[in-house]
Amino acid sequence: MATNAFxxxxxxxxxxxxLPELSGYQVTYGFPVRSPQKRWVFIGEVVWEDSQWATNRSREEVFSVAAVINCQISGATSEDVERELxxxxEGIENGLKANPSLGIDTVATTDFVPKKLVSFPSDQTYEGQLECLLRVKARL
Known part of the structure; x- marks a missing residue:
């Protein structure tokens, strides 16, 4: 299967x-281990939205890659956690703005799309999670 997704x-x-904004965070390809650190980011699910012939020898694909950002902060509030998220x-978005192709010649465009934010109390901490999509258009 030919794709740029991997x-x-x-x-x-x-x-x-x-990224300096993610210093100290566990960043993984796929779900983190069963007991992830309290601050983690995982690059996960891929959904292909479209694939069409651009010329008689190349295709153009559009897909999304999910990124989930999670953090727990002791003695914090929901607002504190959401500001950290x-x-x-913003660090990830700015990284994409600085290098929209991610160094891959066949990637034409990338777009950072926040999708879902949630925060909740957890023992003596507050925890939050932000789900985002990286929408990509690329040639094969």
Missing amino acids: AVKTALRDMAKS QRMA
């Missing part, structure tokens, strides 16, 4: 690992 997932994970997401 290379994009790897490049997105590597970019996220290098926003700071982390």
